[in-house]
Amino acid sequence: MGRVNSVRRALLAGTAAMVGAFVLPTGSVEAQTKGGVVNVATVGEPPTLDPMVSTADLVGIITQHFYETLFTFDKNWKVTPLLAETMPEISADGKVYTIKLRQGVTFHDGSTMTSEDVVASLKRWMDLASRGKQTAGIVAGVEAVDANTVRMTLKEPYAPLLALLAFNNSAAVIMPAKKMENPLKEPVGTGPYKLKERKADQYIQLVRHDGYKSRSGEPDGYGGARKQIVDEIRFVPVPDANTRIEGAISGQYDYVDALPVEAFSRLQGQKTTEPVLLKPFGWPVFVMNTKQGIMSNLDARLAVRTALSEEDMLTAAFGSKDFFALNPAMFPKDYIWHTTAGTEGAYNLADPEKAKALLKKAGSEGKPLRILTSRQYEFHYKMAQVAAEYLKQAGFAVELMVVDWATLTQRRTDPALWDIYITHSPFLPEPALTGLLSESSPGWWSTPLRKKTVDAFNSEPDPAKRPALWAEVQKAIYAEVPGIKIGDFNALSAKSPKLDGVVPAPWPYFWNASIK
Numbered sequence: 333m334g335r336v337n338s339v340r341r342a343l344l345a346g347t348a349a350m351v352g353a354f355v356l357p358t359g360s361v362e363a364q365t366k367g368g369v370v371n372v373a374t375v376g377e378p379p380t381l382d383p384m385v386s387t388a389d390l391v392g393i394i395t396q397h398f399y400e401t402l403f404t405f406d407k408n409w410k411v412t413p414l415l416a417e418t419m420p421e422i423s424a425d426g427k428v429y430t431i432k433l434r435q436g437v438t439f440h441d442g443s444t445m446t447s448e449d450v451v452a453s454l455k456r457w458m459d460l461a462s463r464g465k466q467t468a469g470i471v472a473g474v475e476a477v478d479a480n481t482v483r484m485t486l487k488e489p490y491a492p493l494l495a496l497l498a499f500n501n502s503a504a505v506i507m508p509a510k511k512m513e514n515p516l517k518e519p520v521g522t523g524p525y526k527l528k529e530r531k532a533d534q535y536i537q538l539v540r541h542d543g544y545k546s547r548s549g550e551p552d553g554y555g556g557a558r559k560q561i562v563d564e565i566r567f568v569p570v571p572d573a574n575t576r577i578e579g580a581i582s583g584q585y586d587y588v589d590a591l592p593v594e595a596f597s598r599l600q601g602q603k604t605t606e607p608v609l610l611k612p613f614g615w616p617v618f619v620m621n622t623k624q625g626i627m628s629n630l631d632a633r634l635a636v637r638t639a640l641s642e643e644d645m646l647t648a649a650f651g652s653k654d655f656f657a658l659n660p661a662m663f664p665k666d667y668i669w670h671t672t673a674g675t676e677g678a679y680n681l682a683d684p685e686k687a688k689a690l691l692k693k694a695g696s697e698g699k700p701l702r703i704l705t706s707r708q709y710e711f712h713y714k715m716a717q718v719a720a721e722y723l724k725q726a727g728f729a730v731e732l733m734v735v736d737w738a739t740l741t742q743r744r745t746d747p748a749l750w751d752i753y754i755t756h757s758p759f760l761p762e763p764a765l766t767g768l769l770s771e772s773s774p775g776w777w778s779t780p781l782r783k784k785t786v787d788a789f790n791s792e793p794d795p796a797k798r799p800a801l802w803a804e805v806q807k808a809i810y811a812e813v814p815g816i817k818i819g820d821f822n823a824l825s826a827k828s829p830k831l832d833g834v835v836p837a838p839w840p841y842f843w844n845a846s847i848k
C-alpha cells in the first residue's frame with residue numbers, strides 16, 4: 333500500500349454526492365502471499381459480539397469480519413450490494429423495496445442463506461437494534477417473495493433506509509433464522525472469517541471461513557471483493573493508551589487502533605510501525621440524558637452548553653490544532669451536509685454567570701451532575717476533566733464517573749445511572765445514521781420538534797432538497813440540546829510496514845490484508 337504516514341485524506345460524506353474516498357492499496361490482491369496472522373490491538377474488550385444490540389464502534393470493527401449486511405459502502409461512500417445481488421428495485425412511490433439475494437452464500441455452520449434467514453434477521457434488527465427500532469415505525473412489512481427475494485414495504489418513503497441497512501453499527505446483519513437467540517449463544521454469520529475462540533480480556537481469534545463466497549471484481553471500500561489472504565485475525569484488548577503505543581513501536585502488533593494524537597511524532601521514522609491519520613475523522617459529543625434526571629430539563633442542558641469552553645476541551649484532548657478544529661456545525665465545510673444553521677451564539681461560550689442563571693431557572697442548583705466517561709479513549713477523559721472545572725464554576729455539583737468502555741456502553745442504556753456520557757462518532761455518509769437522532773438511542777431525545785424536523789428530512793427522496801431539511805434538523809439540535817458537539821478531530825492509528833492491503837477507514841478491516 334505504500335507508507336501510510338503519507339496518507340492524509342478526508343472521509344467526506346453524503347449519499348447524494350461525495351467528495352472523499354477510501355485510499356486504495358496498490359498492487360493486486362490476488363498476487364499477495366496467503367498465510368500469516370494479523371494482530372490488532374483495540375481499546376478494550378467489546379461488550380458483546382452481537383452487532384445488532386450495540387452502537388459501539390469496537391463491536392462493529394470486530395464483527396464486520398464474520399457478519400455481513402445486505403448492503404455496504406463503496407470507496408465513495410455510496411451504498412453498494414453485499415449479500416444482496418444488486419441494488420433493490422424500488423417502486424415509483426418509494427414504498428416497496430424488492431431485494432434479490434446472492435445465491436450460494438453459506439453461513440459458518442454450512443447452511444445456505446435464504447430469504448427466510450434475511451426476513452428473520454431484519455425482524456430481529458427492528459426489535460433489538462436502536463437503528464432498527466428507528467426504522468421499524470415506517471416499515472409495514474418484510475416478507476419472502478421466494479427463496480432468493482425479499483420485499484420490504486414501507487408506510488411512507490424513507491430516504492435513509494439503504495444507508496441504515498448498510499451500516500455496520502447497530503447493524504442489520506444476516507444470521508441463520510435458527511440461530512438468533514437473544515442474547516446470542518453462537519455468532520454465526522456469512523463473513524470471510526469466523527469466530528474460533530474468545531478469551532475474555534485476552535483475545536478474540538478469527539479464522540478463515542473456507543466456504544466463503546466473495547463478490548467478484550476488485551475491492552471497493554467496504555464493498556467489492558473480500559479476499560481471505562491471512563489465515564487468522566486476532567483482536568487483542570489493550571485498554572491503556574500508552575501500552576498500545578509501546579506495542580506499536582515494539583512491533584508487537586500489526587495494527588493498533590485509537591491512539592492519542594500526541595503519539596504521532598513518536599510513530600514517525602520508526603522501522604517497526606508508521607502512523608495512520610484520518611483527517612478529519614469525526615466529532616466528540618456530550619450526550620444528554622433527556623429522559624430523566626437533571627438533564628431532562630432544557631434550561632439545565634442550555635446551562636451546560638453555556639458553561640463550556642469547547643476550545644479548551646479540544647486543546648486538552650488533542651494539543652495541536654493539527655489534530656482538531658473548532659466547528660459547531662455537525663459536518664465540516666466540504667461536506668454537502670455542512671450548514672451553520674442554529675449555531676450562532678451557541679458554541680464555545682465559557683460564560684459561567686449566564687450558565688448559573690440558567691441553572692437557577694432550571695431549579696437544579698446543587699443537584700449532582702453525573703458525567704460518565706472512560707480512559708480507554710483518553711481524549712474523552714481529558715475533555716471530561718476540563719468540562720468538570722467549567723461546570724463547577726457555573727454551580728454544577730459534578731460527579732465524574734470513570735469506568736471501562738464496556739461498562740460505559742452497558743450503563744448508558746439505563747437512564748437512572750447517568751446524566752451526560754461522552755462518546756464520539758465518525759462523520760457518517762448519511763446524517764440519519766447519527767445515534768443522537770434516534771429516540772431509542774441512549775439520550776432518548778423525543779420531542780415534537782425532533783419528530784417534525786427528522787421526519788421531514790427522512791421522508792424526502794430528492795437528494796437536492798435534503799441538505800436544506802438537514803439544516804432544520806441541526807437547528808432543532810441546537811434549540812433542544814440533546815447533545816453537544818465539541819468539535820472536529822483527526823484519528824490516529826498505527827500499522828506495521830509489513831502489513832499490506834489495509835485501507836485507512838473509520839472502521840478498519842483486514843480482509844484483503846496480507847503480511848509481507
